[in-house]
Amino acid sequence: MTPPLLAVIGGPTGAGKSTLVNSLVRAPVSATGILRPTTRTPTLVCHPRSWARVHRHGLTPVSAPALPANLALIDAPDINSIDQANRDLSNELFDDADLWVFVTTAARYADAEAWRHLRAAQQRRVDLAVVLDRVPPQAVEEILPHLTELLGEPVPLFVVPDSQLDRQGMLPERVVTPIWEYLHKCAASKMVDEGGDT
Ligand SMILES: Nc1nc2c(ncn2[C@@H]2O[C@H](COP(=O)(O)OP(=O)(O)OP(=O)(O)O)[C@@H](O)[C@H]2O)c(=O)[nH]1
Ligand SMILES: [Mg+2]
Numbered sequence: 001m002t003p004p005l006l007a008v009i010g011g012p013t014g015a016g017k018s019t020l021v022n023s024l025v026r027a028p029v030s031a032t033g034i035l036r037p038t039t040r041t042p043t044l045v046c047h048p049r050s051w052a053r054v055h056r057h058g059l060t061p062v063s064a065p066a067l068p069a070n071l072a073l074i075d076a077p078d079i080n081s082i083d084q085a086n087r088d089l090s091n092e093l094f095d096d097a098d099l100w101v102f103v104t105t106a107a108r109y110a111d112a113e114a115w116r117h118l119r120a121a122q123q124r125r126v127d128l129a130v131v132l133d134r135v136p137p138q139a140v141e142e143i144l145p146h147l148t149e150l151l152g153e154p155v156p157l158f159v160v161p162d163s164q165l166d167r168q169g170m171l172p173e174r175v176v177t178p179i180w181e182y183l184h185k186c187a188a189s190k191m192v193d194e195g196g197d198t
Helices: 017-025 048-053 082-097 112-124 139-153 173-194
Strands: 005-010 043-047 071-075 099-105 127-135 155-161
Touching: 005 017, 005 082, 005 139, 005 173, 017 043, 017 071, 017 173, 043 048, 071 173, 082 139, 099 112, 099 173, 112 127, 127 173, 139 155, 155 173
Parallel strands: 005 071, 005 099, 099 127, 127 155
Antiparallel strands: 043 071
């Protein structure tokens, strides 16, 4: 059976990676918080039906029935905090990913550490998408052209406006729908490429 597409959600601490993962699967599968860094152990999330096919890095998958069986997500530790172990683990996870979803923010998008990862992804020709998170609505028009210019080549780019979170700490569904649809599309096309069944 073809393993699900493994999308690793990575980026700087506090960018909102865990919040995004929870919001995508509409369940609090990964702890979010104000301490930096919060995520120290990767959270692997998948549909219960794909458990047997997604054992990676000795991680125990967390069940998320909202995910399709052909898609698994990893909420990765950050790439830039003082915690060296987090950074090493994040690099390992990126090496293993089918797709890197790089989450950065309006405040952090030009940080050198982020660009080391983004350039590495571009050189390795790994599928890459960028999420510009926590963007004040009035800043979109200025930041997007700059980020697009820095990327230099077409990369799927999603803007998540700084939003009020709900009681479970989740973003409104409508702001994550474009990312959700993109992930579904990538997962479906992996199955077609590999002749899979789901
Ligand atoms: N108001 C608001 N708060 C947000 C938003 N996104 C994230 N936060 C808050 O920002 C803090 C950091 O979010 P996390 O999702 O934990 O960030 P992270 O990227 O997973 O951070 P690490 O685990 O340290 O790498 C949390 O307190 C979230 O509740 C947003 O769009 N709006
Ligand atoms: Mg986190």
